[in-house]
Amino acid sequence: MLTTRACEVCEKEFTREQRKGRPTRCCSAQCADTLGARLREKRVEVACDYCGVQVRKKASEYLKTTKHFCNMACMSKWQSENWVGENNPNGTYNSVDCTCTICGKKYLRNSAYVRSGGGKFCSYKCFGVWHSQNKSGSASPHWRGGKPPHRGANWKKQRDDARGRDKYRCQNCGIHEGKLGCKLDVHHIVAFHSFATYEEANQLTNLICLCRSCHKKAEYGRILIRPKLL
Numbered sequence: 001m002l003t004t005r006a007c008e009v010c011e012k013e014f015t016r017e018q019r020k021g022r023p024t025r026c027c028s029a030q031c032a033d034t035l036g037a038r039l040r041e042k043r044v045e046v047a048c049d050y051c052g053v054q055v056r057k058k059a060s061e062y063l064k065t066t067k068h069f070c071n072m073a074c075m076s077k078w079q080s081e082n083w084v085g086e087n088n089p090n091g092t093y094n095s096v097d098c099t100c101t102i103c104g105k106k107y108l109r110n111s112a113y114v115r116s117g118g119g120k121f122c123s124y125k126c127f128g129v130w131h132s133q134n135k136s137g138s139a140s141p142h143w144r145g146g147k148p149p150h151r152g153a154n155w156k157k158q159r160d161d162a163r164g165r166d167k168y169r170c171q172n173c174g175i176h177e178g179k180l181g182c183k184l185d186v187h188h189i190v191a192f193h194s195f196a197t198y199e200e201a202n203q204l205t206n207l208i209c210l211c212r213s214c215h216k217k218a219e220y221g222r223i224l225i226r227p228k229l230l
Helices: 029-041 059-064 072-082 111-115 124-134 155-165 212-219
Strands: 002-006 013-017 044-047 054-057 095-099 106-110 185-188 207-210
Touching: 044 059, 054 059, 095 111, 106 111, 155 185, 155 207, 185 212, 207 212
Parallel strands: none
Antiparallel strands: 002 013, 044 054, 095 106, 185 207
C-alpha cells in the first residue's frame, strides 16, 4: 500500500510503499544523511571512566547512570577493581540474615531480594516441601475440583459397551485390539469432571475408543475428537 507523507528534512511530500515497522522519514538518501547528522548532534560526549577514551552517547543513556564506559571490557575491569569487599552492591556485605521457613537453617540473602518478598527458603528442596504442603489440592491455583475415586457405578459396563460399539478399533488411527495386544482406552469426549453426575458423563455418546497413543494426543489436544466419529 502506497502512502504519502512529508519529508522531515526538506518538508517535500513523497510517496512510498508502506512497510512494517518504522515508516520512511526522508524523501531521499541525501535527506536521510542530513537527518542522521542532526540526531547524532543530540548525543553527549563523555570520557570512559576506566581508560579515558572519549565516547558519544545518547542523552537518555547518559542520564541513566553516573558511570560511563566505552565497551563491556572496560566496564568489567572497572567493576573488578572498584566493586570489592563492602563496595560490592551484590556481595554478602549487602545481605541480611534469614531463617528457612521449612528447616530453620540460617543463611544470607541480598537485602533487595528480601525486601521484594524473597528469602523464605534456603534451597529449592525446602521450597518444594513448602509448595507441596501449601499449594496442592484445593489450595492450588490450578484446582478444578479434583477427580472422584472412580468413574461411577456404571463405568465398567459403559466402557465395555463402548468397546463393542466401536468394534474394538481405535476411532482415530483404526488399529484393532488384537493387533495392539491390549484393550483400548475409553476416552470421555467432554471431561468427566465437567458433569454433575457420573450417569451423564458416562453416556455412550460421550465415550470413544482410542489406543493409548491416540488417547494421550487427545488429552493434550493434539487431535480433535468430534461426535461424528461415534
